[in-house]
Amino acid sequence: MKTHQFSNVPSHIGIIPDGNRRWAEARGLPRHAGYDYGLAPALELVEACTELGVRELTFYGFTQDNTKRAAVQREAFQRACVEAVRLLAERDAAVLVVGNTHSPMFPSELLAYAGRRRRFGRGSIKVNLLVNYSWQWDLSQALMSSAARPLSLNDRHLSSLGSAAISRIDLVLRWGGRRRLSGFLPIQTVYSDFYILDDLWPDYDRAHLDDALAWYQLQDVTLGG
């Protein structure tokens, strides 16, 4: 483990890996081909964050809205999510998939990761992947849990609690230049700091993370106080 220059490392970073289609288009590739090029960056980022002592990472995989796109695109990002989890399972990570499993859009290969967090290797960093997620679904799950509060939460399956197993996010990093959340975990991001990279996600570079963390050192985190 390397030592590093950051005294205040965020516990939990949210990742919006946007720009895969624009990246492919700029290279004369079909738009759906971009997703494959987002896998290696994701693994690099997990490794860098593990080294830095980040305790939890949440990636915005795909949403229920996204599944309305052309089938060739939908299949490409579904495949990329399945492949991402397969690759993480060969490394050190505690993996949880969060999303609406009661839909044919949810890849069946990921069902085993949706109910409980699975630890691989030393499992030193929690990695969450949002798959067939929607903020409406998430809030309605929170609502039903609350309506069912008299029942013990222990009796309920984790996947029926929306994103309740995902903690508050300190810092959201978004690639691809857009300055918006696009429905990413509205409850966990209420106090998050946002850092936008104009680079497209397949062009991820370690310097992006270092720049974001250097900026984060200067923020006065008040949690609304």
Place this chain on the structure above:
Amino acid sequence: MKTHQFSNVPSHIGIIPDGNRRWAEARGLPRHAGYDYGLAPALELVEACTELGVRELTFYGFTQDNTKRAAVQREAFQRACVEAVRLLAERDAAVLVVGNTHSPMFPSELLAYAGRRRRFGRGSIKVNLLVNYSWQWDLSQALMSSAARPLSLNDRHLSSLGSAAISRIDLVLRWGGRRRLSGFLPIQTVYSDFYILDDLWPDYDRAHLDDALAWYQLQDVTLGG
């Protein structure tokens, strides 16, 4: 009414008028003195937005978290909110105050604005002011409304519906340099574009709004699609 250069004017702009205390401090004034200097900018902004054809504006007044600050500060921002509504009522605006009215922190002068939208003058722009607001309160109200869905919503008092009367926000403008929502309307902001001004709120200038709208023209709004 002036014509203007923007083809795509956001329907609803959220305003986070941050930096009042830092502004006062920089001038050797007591920190709480800054809030008074935020009133004239708010009225100028309402007027500019009315001219541009913006249909709704929501100002982040103060939150339940904010009320834990020193009493002299709390009293200053409470007074500023009361005064803001009094000044708006002398102009053209349809005013609604949203927040937890069941608390001594909610100024009694504003109770008459919390139950229903009140139209002044031509009432050509909706202006919402969050007063003693909290995102937890807001989501729990949404939750209770939903649990009570079999009852007609017409039977319920507007203030018991949290922020349900506030529409989706297209663009959030935050003064004071911080890149975060700080609990501002988590449901209405899921798809919002964020534009941050490093200037402190009392230094509001019409050029800030024009710069933000010029930037907004370049955004590809997808609403999560």
